[in-house]
Amino acid sequence: MHTAVCDALRISHPVVQAGMGGWTNPALVAAVSNAGGLGILACCWSSADVVRQSLRQIRALTDRPFGVNFVLHLTDDAVFQHCLDERVPVFSFFRGDPGPATARVHAIGAKVLHQITTVAEAEQACAANVDVLVAQGCEAGGHMGPMPLWTLLPEVVRVAGHRPVLAAGGIVDGQGLAAAIAFGAAGVLMGTRFLATPEAPATVDHKQAIVNARLGDTIPTLVWDILWGEDWPGGIRTQSLRNAMTDRWDGREHDLRAGLDAVRAEFAAAEARQDITLIPLLAGVGAARIRDILPAADVVRDTVRDAEEILRHLAARAPA
Ligand SMILES: Cc1cc2nc3c(=O)[nH]c(=O)nc-3n(C[C@H](O)[C@H](O)[C@H](O)COP(=O)(O)O)c2cc1C
Incomplete structure (x- = not known):
């Protein structure tokens, strides 16, 4: 399946793995890129040394295009500059005005993919001249915006004009890719699906919890950012699987903030023993x-194969 995003990013298949801060590694990035998609290394929450070493490892594992991801308001400029110096072929951004960072990326001849969650952000990204837009729906894992994907996507496609748009949020297979194409997108960006792979650096328990999850088992919440001490603009929430921590504190953020020191101590201990209930x-x-x-x-192969089959099937059944 070849679409405009394949030309823009010089990849074979319109399947992109999301930058996931703390949850990507060279093995995952290279596996996706070697399969013809685009693997992306998340750089926020990683030290300059880790990023430097990861870029070396990715280049040892693949000669295909790959990307690096930055959440703009959390970007360490030294890490960003290092990625520019290393001539990484694709930079992916999330949140904020991508204008200044895009100019620096374009100056080295690399491409910019910018993830947005509203039409206003899409307009801002087009004004910044990004190469590819990612429309992220509220179905997404991690930090997510306010709009359902299938409502947001057609509006973003309209605003994007000639720029390819990727659909993100809740997409896990070829059905999602086929639907995205039907809505005018040029491909998909998937995070959660790529977490449940042997290559991803999530724990075995995390991967198994994803496999065991059923509809209604996720929750968009402020609890994790309060515990992490992170202040995301615009009341943005983080989608995760429900567990005892979200059951206890979601909707009681005021009480959580009031007793933060004690809950943080409990949280740190839970992290040390990888207690997935907390x-x-x-x-x-x-x-x-x-x-x-x-x-x-x-994942890349099946997603593309199944989408192609669905689209062929639908074309054959279309009324004359
Ligand atoms: C574990 C996890 C961490 C994430 N971290 C980041 C990040 O560091 N930067 C970013 O741009 N997006 C991040 N996201 C959001 C993804 O870019 C993407 O929007 C999302 O994964 C798409 O939804 P899906 O998980 O349903 O495929 C993260 C998502 C997940 C699941």
Whole structure:
């Protein structure tokens, strides 16, 4: 399946793996890129040394295009500059005005993919001249915006004009890719689906919890950002699997802030023993449709194969 995003990013298949801060590694990035998609290394929450070493490892594992991801308001400029110096071929951004960062990326001849969650952000990204837009719906895992994907996407496609748009949020398979194409997108960006792969650096328990999840098992919440001490603009929430921590504190954020020191101590202890009832298991609503832990290359291959089959089938059934 070849679309405009394949030309823009010089990849074979319109399937992009999301930058997931703390949850990507060279093995995952290279596996996706080697399979013809685009793997992306998340750089926020990683030290300059880790990023430097990861870029070396990715280049040892693949000669295909890959990307680096930055949440703009959390970007360490030294890490960003290092990625520019290393001539990484694709930069992916999330949140904020991508204008200044895009100019620096374009100056080295690399491409920019910018993830937005509203039409206003899409307009801002077009004014900044980004190369590819990612429309992220509220179905997404991790930090997510306010709009359902299938409502947001057609509006973003309209605003984007000639720029390719990727659909993100709740997409886990070829049905999602086929639907995205039907809505005018040029491909998909998936996070949660790529977490449930052997290559991803999530714990075995996290991956299994995604496989076990059913509809209604995820929750968009402020609890994790309060515990992490992160202040995201615009009341943005983080989608994760429900557990005892979200059951106890979601909707009681005032009480959580009032007793923060004690809960943080409990949280740190839970993280140390990887107690999945109390730590964040980030995942989007699409987790309910993930039934197995699959190699990342199989995810790319199956997604494209199934989407092609669905689109062929629909074309054959279309009324004359
Ligand atoms: C574990 C996790 C961590 C994430 N971290 C980031 C991040 O560091 N930067 C970013 O741009 N998006 C991040 N996201 C959001 C993704 O870019 C993307 O929008 C989302 O994964 C798409 O929804 P899906 O998970 O349902 O496929 C994260 C998502 C997950 C699941």
